[in-house]
Amino acid sequence: MESPRELPNLVEPPLIEVAIAALWRDSYGCRELLLTRRPPGTHLAGQWELPGGKIKVGESAQQTLRRELAEEIGIAVQDLESLVVTAHRYGDILVRLHAMIANVPPDLVVRNLAVAEHRWVELDQLADFELPEANAPITAALLQRLRRSSACG
Secondary structure (H helix, E strand, O other): OOOOOOOOOOOOOOEEEEEEEEEEEEEOOEEEEEEEEOOOOOOOOOOEEOOEEEOOOOOOHHHHHHHHHHHHHOOOOOOOEEEEEEEEEEOOEEEEEEEEEEEOOOOOOOOOOOOOEEEEEEHHHHHHOOOOHHHHHHHHHHHHHHHOOOOOO
């Protein structure tokens, strides 16, 4: 008797909607981007990322970022503009990232409330940091946009 053939898994993984903030500032003639480090005990712990979080039911990406930025790093950002929307699959999880961009004042005070640490990173140093795979299209769009008129002196 033949054994039944395995059927492919036709069930789609759950979709998680996430809002990401690309916050940048001009500092002494260079453009810097804010990165935060994921705390221990979380998915992708220890990796650097653009701050943000899961979009709750009924929230827009902007509303999510206002909430998450206040909770995670203690800041308020009003002028968030859409940058790119991309999707990535991590094994049995599918994430759709809604990346937004904002220019922030150079003296913005960032606190590590729900992140392990944060750093302001020059655009040319971004490749030195281990970012989640899902961020690749976001950082590409970000670099293209911010490098157009950036000159580090």
